[in-house]
Amino acid sequence: MGIVEPVLSPVEGLNPSCLSSLNWNELKQMVRDCTACKLRAGCTQTVFGVGDENADWLFVGEGPGADEDLQGEPFVGQAGKLLDSMLAAIKLKRGDNVYIANIVKCRPPGNRTPEADEIATCLPYLQQQIALIKPRLIVALGKTAATVLLGRDATLGSLRGTVHDYNGTPHLVTYHPAYLLRSPAEKAKAWQDLCFAVQRMS
DSSP states (O other): OOOOOOOOOSOTTOSHHHHTTOOHHHHHHHHHTOOSSGGGGGSSSOOOOEEOTTOSEEEEESOOOHHHHHHTSSSOSHHHHHHHHHHHHTTOBTTBSEEEEESOSSOOGGGOOOOHHHHHHHHHHHHHHHHHHOOSEEEEESHHHHHHHHTSOOOHHHHTTSOEEETTEEEEEEOOHHHHHHOGGGHHHHHHHHHHHHHHHO
16 A cells, blocks of 8 residues: 655645656755745754665654754664664664655654644655665654555554555554653564564565
């Protein structure tokens, strides 16, 4: 099942079909200059994504936090350190056959969950990143990333352990590292998800 196309705000250039011709440099410039939703007014900078632009593995989170907003890179705080440990556990590392991005490119105030209109406005950027990367596997980190990519609402528990489809690319779901920091007892389940991902890739 592919993603349900969101209803986009009438901001010129944010229609997915308009972005489909952009290369990496053009897309990065567009994200850097974006003021299409209210999140941009409250953040330090946009956080585009980081890693190998031809990666087999794409990890997608929800949005930047305070550390990410300051440094301009996704997953650099405590959650980022845990994500790096999770990658290392399956013999991966940031930037080496791995790309990391978020559903929204600007930090929501107080790290709240992005609102539907914010997601709809920003999602075409991620869609074009995915089109450029052509990953072999997408791993959604947390419920927001999972349900946005799936185009439907569901519990994280019901989505884990299953191979979903994102426009022809296999898509798996696991817990967000920030959630695992708050609920360390769930790390065993996250490890199961990572092992499932490795098995799927092989």
